[in-house]
Amino acid sequence: MSSLAGTPKPSLPSRALLLFVLLTFGVTWGVIGGYIYFPERAAGTFGAISGSHPLYFLATWAPGIAGCLLVLGFGDLRGLRAFLSRLLYWRCDPVWWAFILIGIPLVFMAGSLIKGGPLLTPLPPEGAGPLFALMIMMLFLGPMEEFGWRGVAQPLLQRHVAPFWAGAIIGAAWGIWHLPAFYLAGVVFAEWRFLPFFIGNVTLAILVTPIFNSARGSLLLPMLFHWQLINPFWPDARPWDTWILVAVTAGIVWWQRDAMFSRAGAVTDVIPSRPRS
Template sequence: MPARPHPVAVADWSPRATLLGYTTLTYAISWSLWSVWALSETGATLTGTVLFILGGLGPFGASVVLVRASCRDVRAWLRGIFEARIALRYYALALALPVALLLGAAVIHIVLFDGVVTPDLLPGIIEYPLFLGFVVLFGGGLEEPGWRGYLLPELQEAYSPLTAGLLVGVVWAGWHLPLVFIPGTIQHTLPLGLYLLQLVELSVLLTWLANRVGGSVLPAMLLHAGGNALLNYYPVGGVSGATSPLGLGLLVAMLTLAVVALVLTAGTSLGTDRPAR
């Protein structure tokens, strides 16, 4: 009898196999937990919140599993992607860019579309660090070790950073799809096409940021969290205005301009040719 072929070890996976394997594992972890949350009666209870948060940790969890399966040192990998000794300007950029995009969209909303500023609908500015910290620790920020800390470097072994960033963006957008169909999530209220386009474009920006700091995901976590938390502070209607077709459309337009300017400036290398800590 012919010998059975041995399965290819994770360490020997091609980038295409890594993309497929990582996507499958991440989706399986997150979608199963979100399905239990959506189909059960836990709702907004503590159990439901825990299931939702654990589902959001799918990208991080899948990366840890695959790093271990490839016989790499998980601690060394974690130290690399959480390297904090990087230039302060990248932390500042990660915090400031979402603010700039939000204000740019709001100005256009007010000037060209007669939007009305609604300060009474906005949280106090002192609450923003709390929103930001929560999203970093329990929300979208903790996706970044998976997307930009594991999958992106693996794909950049075979693809240009721009292509790799776009591929990660497509997988990232697809990962969110179940939330679009679950009532009660913010994704359920968003115009689907604009939302998915926003994620793919944002992935390009986060790719450049991660590459510029040598693979650390900390600035990407801050930018990701800031983009989520700042929706509460959209000057025209708060979060409802930011997630309306017009508000989200303007935010995506501002992001598009930023990404186009970035690609024209940095090219397809997106910072890999000049990493700077």
């Protein structure tokens, strides 16, 4: 709740984590489950599901929606404004900016070259326009999840466990949350294998953790990180991108081991007491 002085308290109660999980899984699994178990009725009522269907966006946005609703419920509009001010946090060790902007593309390029593929996704006959349009659409798809995973879940977990374990727990939940999509025709996940994807989710959630903490709870950097992972200009590098990222993450965890295995200095505020840039 907001303080009587008018400044949002810099916390949500830890019990909000359970509410976040229930809301996130309830919305996503409810929407996708309808198309899995009642495909004809769902398609007849709402139209065939695809990666651009409004219900697919709703299912994807569920973590972000859940996170924002909890912040609004516990911190009112002032708390929500303070929470969203974390989109303006951009200062961190420059190495993380370099990794997001340069390192992630290099991972995909290296993985593609290992499997004999191109450096970049081949342009369609229509030129780069469709890929740019898809890239913009992706900005409003996966990155919106970060309002929940890193916005709410990460700080709440870091109150109780070291950042490494918080990232691993979120990664496992993140992977399982995606599971119904692997049984859904018409979306990209139907062509993937779940186990490598699950390992990748855990790896990525651990990898983004030191970035998140270095930027003092930024929402901006995890969203850019997520966007780079689904940027349509980067080539298909499966499964090598996953194994390269596992190796990179192992190296970063070792490098950052003092911070990753200690709660000292970990971000625990969901609603900051005052905006920071």
